[in-house]
Amino acid sequence: MQTHVQPFFDPSTWTVSYVVVDVATRHAAIIDPVLDFNVKSGRTSTQSADRIIDYARSEQLTVDWILETHAHADHLSSARYLQQTLGGNIAIGENIRQVQAVFKKLFNLERNFLPDGSQFDHLFTDGERFQIGNTTVTALLVPGHTPADMAYVLDDAVFVGDTLFMPDVGSARADFPGGDAHTLYRSMRRILNLPGDMRMYVCHDYPPQGRAARWETTVAEQRAHNIHVRDGISEDEFVTMRKARDATLEVPALIIPSIQINVRAGQMPPPEDDGVSYLKVPLNVLGA
Template identity: 70%
Template sequence: MANRATTQGFFDPQTWTISYVVWDPATHRAAVIDPVLDYDFRSGHTSTRSADRLLAHVRDNGLQVDWILETHAHADHLSGARHVQAHAGGRIAIGEHIRLVQSTFKKLFNLEPGFLPDGSQFDHLFKDGETFRIGDIEATALLVPGHTPADMAYLIDGAVFVGDTLFMPDLGSARADFPGGDARQLYRSMRRLLDLPPETTMYVCHDYPPASRQPRWETTVAEQRAGNIHARDGIGEDAFVAMRTARDATLDMPTLILPSIQVNVRGGQLPPPDDNGIAYLRIPLNALPAHGG
């Protein structure tokens, strides 16, 4: 039976992130997608407000979390995966190419020798096309590189969770200028998603709405093909690459990229504490461009 899965989105207005709980009503088995750990960069304090709101929904619906799915190592928020796992269980999973991202950022941040860029910080690394189950519902992991080398989308029962590969139609696409990003790969990944059946529901990971509308995170493949300002039918690869490259050159780095990446390549784990018991984040000076590109 199609379209059995139930989906609830949780919008975080501080980072414009949408996290999801997806579950099989027949078995009450669930997956959590892209949970947020709140972070105040002025004070260096973390909190679990966003993740706790999601966990309350899990408890209120009597759900058992089997999977905590990351679409990629986010640069705009810290992952709440470890907090969710500590309170609801589940295996933390991401695409197998996270190893490439870990290797890049281990060098940039000069991370401790004990940090191994082998993906071992996650419970499971998905291969492209790998299938898994949420209760009685089959899901498929799809490799969609371009924003980063390791981006994954998750196709679950007639819906696809696309991470940062596509935004809502009036916002277009994600940037492709992070280390390892590639605008041509991003275009081909978008077309892979847009080749899904037109009725496929598409859930995005971020929304940055104009003043004329409220935040939204649900659309369809048909709506994207007809109206996405960067990726609608008729826009070719070369035109997209030229647009994306020029646009990325004007963008500032995300506010939380430096703290986020250091946590997210560890599967949501904070760096190991120093001998004084305090964990520290590293700030590489003059190592990243002031603007994209």
Template identity: 65%
Template sequence: MSKSASPVVQAFFDPATATVSYVVHDPATRRAAVVDPVLDFDAKSGRTGTHSAQALVDWVQAQALQVDWILETHAHADHLSAAPWVRAQVGGRIAIGAAIRRVQAAFAPLFNLGPDFHPDGRDFDHLFEDDEVFAVGELTARALAVPGHTPADIAFQIGDAVFVGDTLFMPDVGTARADFPGGDATQLYRSIQRLLALPAETRLFVCHDYP
């Protein structure tokens, strides 16, 4: 695997939630990962849609990419994940940080999910531990635990690109909130320092660009 290579990154902006999803791929092998895909949701009707995710899938197919991973940086409170739908269209393994178990355990009673719900992360294909190394084509990738916004927040370093989720926002907006169950401002500060300590040539890709 190549540690220093630079992947190609294509962003997809969902204006309804101000969320940025990404397709990142290794140009040498055309192997790819999808990061934080959005499932459309209309609150008035309670209906979901795939308009945002379809644009992403169309681009993947037009570029003849092979999707290996569908990566979630955290459990999102502002949008539904299109990861299962994307997997059905283009394949890939859905993955998130292993601490999602803590988030599921906290939210199970709040949402009255009942005894049939198991807060053990079984709904994901893979749970990443901190500093776990994986690959996107010939690119070395690494999972970086960045808790604070939620206990399960994780950033994904793929070559010289890092997808930071909600840990950092654009410079004029600041950082994520830390008042969700399990959120911790001190942890969030330390997570930000971890990201800022990465090499100067690192490219950071945020999950939101709020107006």
């Protein structure tokens, strides 16, 4: 096998980050890394990211890329911290500009925050190919959860971010700004049209009671068993279900801190005149 996939599970946010290694060259990419955050104290810490650093160093890896599948609303990104330690280009889909524009307005971010994607080192276009060592990766635009969602396809594996979950959990919500259930269905079917034996890695698992967390499945398993989008479920059926389900969901617990960090590629807001970075909480805006 040309690549090795090493998962890192964060039980606090049910997030799975990955290190993808090109075995021949020992070059690697990190996908969706977590920055730990204590919502009670407002303190960040780096235990999750340090596990990745320890692995990269022990395996003598050269990090080419730190890849975000989208600007997550359920965990903070440690991309900048990892880059400072391991190097690599931080990248995301080019539609991050739309997401940045929405949240710059919602959080009334500082005037010099530009919603142009310049906070990231590279913005992928749909179908763009890039390298991890000798391994060719294709970036696929899969919007619907957010406008900027990307999946990354390499060898016999696809990393789908939040677009799909494990078959017994289903699909991502589509009620965030710029989200759309029709678009999400078409994006999921695009992924499900990949070869059936392709391994699929999800970014989160919210397991039903009695099942341990899992994050690897296959395209064929999803097509046969996904409770929201298996073969035979029409777009209209999915959209009706998704809209009804989304109407019952609470705002994600970490959306306020995570978005303000993640639209900046893992960078903290600029310090104020006391040298401290602050996050904003818009009152009576979210969750209406």
